[in-house]
Amino acid sequence: MGDSNNDLIDLNEISMDASEENQADAPPLEQSQENKNYQMENAITEIDGINFLLEKEKRNNEILLKKLKTHDQSTQVIIRNLQRKLEEVKNGRDLMLNQLVEKELSYKIDMEELTAILEDPADDITCVICLSPWQSTGAHRVVSLPCGHIFGKSCITLSIRRTKLCPKCRLQVRLPDIRFILPGTP
Numbered sequence: 001m002g003d004s005n006n007d008l009i010d011l012n013e014i015s016m017d018a019s020e021e022n023q024a025d026a027p028p029l030e031q032s033q034e035n036k037n038y039q040m041e042n043a044i045t046e047i048d049g050i051n052f053l054l055e056k057e058k059r060n061n062e063i064l065l066k067k068l069k070t071h072d073q074s075t076q077v078i079i080r081n082l083q084r085k086l087e088e089v090k091n092g093r094d095l096m097l098n099q100l101v102e103k104e105l106s107y108k109i110d111m112e113e114l115t116a117i118l119e120d121p122a123d124d125i126t127c128v129i130c131l132s133p134w135q136s137t138g139a140h141r142v143v144s145l146p147c148g149h150i151f152g153k154s155c156i157t158l159s160i161r162r163t164k165l166c167p168k169c170r171l172q173v174r175l176p177d178i179r180f181i182l183p184g185t186p
């Protein structure tokens with residue numbers, strides 16, 4: 001048993017020696033390696049954290065971009081609708097303006113005709129050939145030509161036989177062009 005005890009002591013001594021040897025050489029290496037590993041792990045954890053934050057930021061930006069695109073599209077649709085409405089209003093306004101100009105023009109013509117009639121009332125009752133008023137019946141009864149000019153029948157009959165022209169506007173006329181404008185027997 002004494003041998004085996006000695007053996008055991010010896011073994012312990014050997015293992016002690018071995019651990020002493022390890023402690024003398026390896027520990028600084030192991031420690032620095034451990035330290036390096038620890039630092040590396042720390043760095044990796046930090047990088048992972050940064051990557052996670054960057055990914056999160058990227059996703060947020062993508063969502064924001066999508067929202068902006070949708071907003072931009074809807075804004076463009078609104079702008080297009082407004083432009084179309086504006087065009088319609090403008091076209092409607094142009095059409096109304098044209099109609100007003102046409103109406104104004106026709107009123108102006110009517111007014112000019114009325115003014116001409118009002119300015120020269122003597123024309124309406126006087127035969128410009130003999131400068132006497134015409135009558136509603138008889139030889140000097142009132143008649144008109146296709147141009148609208150009015151004379152006593154006897155005067156215009158003589159005038160057309162001579163010149164075949166309206167004495168007022170020089171329109172070419174013939175005897176059958178003479179029209180009665182008031183009813184009655186000749």
Ligand SMILES: [Zn+2]
Nearest residue numbers: 127130152155
């Ligand atoms: Zn006359």
Ligand SMILES: [Zn+2]
Nearest residue numbers: 147149166169
């Ligand atoms: Zn005439």
